[in-house]
Amino acid sequence: MKFLLPNPFHVYLHDTPARPLFERARRDFSHGCMRVQKPFELAQFVLQGSGFSPARIRAAMSSGVEQAVALPAAIPVYVTYFTTWVDPDGSLRFAPDVYGHDATLERALAKGYPFAP
Numbered sequence: 002m003k004f005l006l007p008n009p010f011h012v013y014l015h016d017t018p019a020r021p022l023f024e025r026a027r028r029d030f031s032h033g034c035m036r037v038q039k040p041f042e043l044a045q046f047v048l049q050g051s052g053f054s055p056a057r058i059r060a061a062m063s064s065g066v067e068q069a070v071a072l073p074a075a076i077p078v079y080v081t082y083f084t085t086w087v088d089p090d091g092s093l094r095f096a097p098d099v100y101g102h103d104a105t106l107e108r109a110l111a112k113g114y115p116f117a118p
Contacts, residue, residue, distance in 0.1 A: 002040040002062055004047065006078050016040035035080075047076060 004014040014037045037043055044058050051073065053061075061068055084098045098104075 002037070002044060004037065004040075004043065012080070014043070047072065 002016040006013055012034055014035050016037055041055075041058060041062065044053075044062075045055060048058065048070065051070070053070070082100065082102060084096050084103055086094050088094055
């Protein structure tokens with residue numbers, strides 16, 4: 002299952018047959034696209050009110066035939082990228098910057114932009 006998002010980078014959300022990848026700590030195996038851990042549940046949410054019942058979604062998923070479904074209204078999707086976060090217990094965590102965005106952020110912060118007057 003693939004969920005297209007209008008964007009200039011051709012990034013989309015997709016199901017995967019490689020379910021064990023969700024158990025790994027490092028999950029940056031796609032090149033810009035994002036694997037969806039629960040595609041059926043996401044499809045139910047996205048398609049609510051469109052006439053697609055859970056049974057119809059399951060049938061479409063298992064049909065082997067690609068089917069495009071246009072949504073009646075856009076759903077905003079925000080993609081964030083964090084290499085540092087705080088766990089619920091207060092522990093500060095760091096992850097590798099696999100896309101190299103931290104250096105850009107560091108340069109912007111060093112200039113005081115956009116946070117300083």
